[in-house]
Amino acid sequence: MGGGGGGAGSRVKVVGQVERVDGRSLTYPEFVDRFMKPNLPVVLTGLTSSWRSCEDWTLAGTDGRRRPNLDFFAQNFPSPLVQVADCSSREFTDHKRLEMSMQEFIDISVRNSSTGSSNGDCEASLLYLKDWHFVKEYPDYVAYTTPTLFVDDWLNMYLDSHPMHRDPDIANHKNEINCADYRFVYMGAKGTWTPLHADVFRSYSWSANVCGRKLWLFLEPSQSHLIFDRNLRSPVYDINDDVSEKQFPDFNKAEWIECIQEQNEIIFVPSGWYHQVHNLEDTISINHNWFNAYNLHWVWNLLHEDYKVAKEYIEDIRDICDDFEGLCQRNLAANTGMNFYDFFIFITRFVLANVIELYHIREPEDAKFNSTETAHPFVYNLMQIRNVASKMISKEAFSTKNLCIISEENRSAMSDVTKILKDDSFRRLWMSLSEAYAYIGRGRRSFDQMRDLNQKGCLSVACLKSDCNVVDDITFLMLEIHGPEDLVRLIDAALRE
Numbered sequence: 035m036g037g038g039g040g041g042a043g044s045r046v047k048v049v050g051q052v053e054r055v056d057g058r059s060l061t062y063p064e065f066v067d068r069f070m071k072p073n074l075p076v077v078l079t080g081l082t083s084s085w086r087s088c089e090d091w092t093l094a095g096t097d098g099r100r101r102p103n104l105d106f107f108a109q110n111f112p113s114p115l116v117q118v119a120d121c122s123s124r125e126f127t128d129h130k131r132l133e134m135s136m137q138e139f140i141d142i143s144v145r146n147s148s149t150g151s152s153n154g155d156c157e158a159s160l161l162y163l164k165d166w167h168f169v170k171e172y173p174d175y176v177a178y179t180t181p182t183l184f185v186d187d188w189l190n191m192y193l194d195s196h197p198m199h200r201d202p203d204i205a206n207h208k209n210e211i212n213c214a215d216y217r218f219v220y221m222g223a224k225g226t227w228t229p230l231h232a233d234v235f236r237s238y239s240w241s242a243n244v245c246g247r248k249l250w251l252f253l254e255p256s257q258s259h260l261i262f263d264r265n266l267r268s269p270v271y272d273i274n275d276d277v278s279e280k281q282f283p284d285f286n287k288a289e290w291i292e293c294i295q296e297q298n299e300i301i302f303v304p305s306g307w308y309h310q311v312h313n314l315e316d317t318i319s320i321n322h323n324w325f326n327a328y329n330l331h332w333v334w335n336l337l338h339e340d341y342k343v344a345k346e347y348i349e350d351i352r353d354i355c356d357d358f359e360g361l362c363q364r365n366l367a368a369n370t371g372m373n374f375y376d377f378f379i380f381i382t383r384f385v386l387a388n389v390i391e392l393y394h395i396r397e398p399e400d401a402k403f404n405s406t407e408t409a410h411p412f413v414y415n416l417m418q419i420r421n422v423a424s425k426m427i428s429k430e431a432f433s434t435k436n437l438c439i440i441s442e443e444n445r446s447a448m449s450d451v452t453k454i455l456k457d458d459s460f461r462r463l464w465m466s467l468s469e470a471y472a473y474i475g476r477g478r479r480s481f482d483q484m485r486d487l488n489q490k491g492c493l494s495v496a497c498l499k500s501d502c503n504v505v506d507d508i509t510f511l512m513l514e515i516h517g518p519e520d521l522v523r524l525i526d527a528a529l530r531e
């Protein structure tokens with residue numbers, strides 16, 4: 035049976051179901067302890083009732099189910115260019131991607147549904163609109179609010195104020211659109227599907243069904259090796275297909291966890307879990323990828339693994355390359371979406387933002403921080419970044435020789451701490467972090483306190499200049515950051531203070 039079938043094939047051994055929890059009664063610490071930290075999936079109910087998208091984007095269907103209101107999209111969101119996957123044709127490990135206007139997508143979808151092709155009766159292709167950067171494209175239309183459980187999102191916070199890449203060789207126009215953020219809308223008719231994959235950067239994702247139903251099949255990370263081919267290079271593409279035993283000898287051993295996600299339910303996809311997804315009805319979903327202190331090590335581990343592959347691939351031209359490391363890093367950015375320098379600049383910003391938060395809220399009785407997971411969230415964040423930074427220290431990308439020849443853009447984004455702290459992009463990032471933590475109630479600031487501070491100007495740009503000494507305090511600890519070693523030293527100094 036092909037992917038469009040939507041049912042588990044004979045070799046797919048389903049051993050369990052994803053837990054379902056009422057999201058309204060799950061506290062943030064419970065979500066952390068039960069799902070985010072142990073890296074386990076969950077389906078959350080009751081979190082989308084106030085979303086405008088659930089009303090505007092859907093029409094009443096049968097038995098209380100709703101269906102997509104395609105006219106609403108055509109009229110209100112006439113995007114000239116959306117990405118569409120053709121679910122009937124494969125390109126490497128994914129579906130072939132097409133680009134078309136929203137109107138074209140709708141016209142084809144309507145035509146297909148009237149000819150019944152989505153049931154597989156006819157040859158017409160199954161089109162699945164994916165990775166639509168809806169929030170970036172229509173910022174004034176508030177389709178939904180991110181549930182509190184998912185607001186500790188460093189990836190999107192960062193991309194709201196910083197570019198993913200500095201290197202001019204990498205940061206071209208197409209990249210800028212693709213890296214604009216990781217907040218997406220998906221829309222696909224019954225029968226559309228997503229091949230087996232683990233998410234970008236090995237981030238977490240959450241996915242909410244505005245209408246429709248999805249079948250998910252998950253494999254826990256400790257079993258990932260079972261779905262790779264005998265050379266351990268590529269994963270199975272469609273688990274419902276007749277997977278070749280010769281090519282994928284261990285596939286039969288994989289034990290799958292299943293879930294049918296209903297309308298208005300949100301699924302939390304943990305880091306590194308391979309999954310395949312089928313739309314069982316015409317479905318619209320909203321989907322974010324994100325990471326934070328709990329899964330940052332997944333991101334680094336992926337970058338490191340992909341780096342080794344990128345390097346091995348061009349090892350034979352090392353001797354004739356002026357800047358072999360630079361080439362590896364450019365290839366890594368192209369293949370994985372981020373390279374060591376992008377990631378280092380990213381974590382440097384988060385170290386500084388967390389140190390500022392720590393300085394701002396520190397009270398005398400907090401002087402003795404402990405490093406356990408129950409310690410203050412900013413201490414926890416810094417400890418997790420420290421773990422990752424310490425693994426980066428020995429890497430060739432950060433050797434003196436290679437740091438001497440990195441692009442001017444990368445170098446200037448890295449080093450001068452005062453400049454970073456006074457930069458408007460950084461301030462926006464730090465404010466977003468501060469707000470997010472106030473929101474989830476993990477920072478000491480309540481919303482009221484935030485408002486007071488705002489009035490005093492403490493969260494405004496003036497904060498760092500006038501009554502607040504945080505720039506001096508931090509630059510007293512360190513003036514320049516040249517690589518992961520400095521970052522580790524800065525974190526140690528900040529936590530010792």
Ligand SMILES: O=C(O)CCC(=O)C(=O)O
Pocket residue numbers: 220227228233239240241248303309311312319321
């Ligand atoms: O809904 C889909 O088709 C895929 C979603 C997905 O892979 C995810 O949310 O991680």
Ligand SMILES: [Fe+2]
Pocket residue numbers: 231232233239303309
């Ligand atoms: Fe995914």
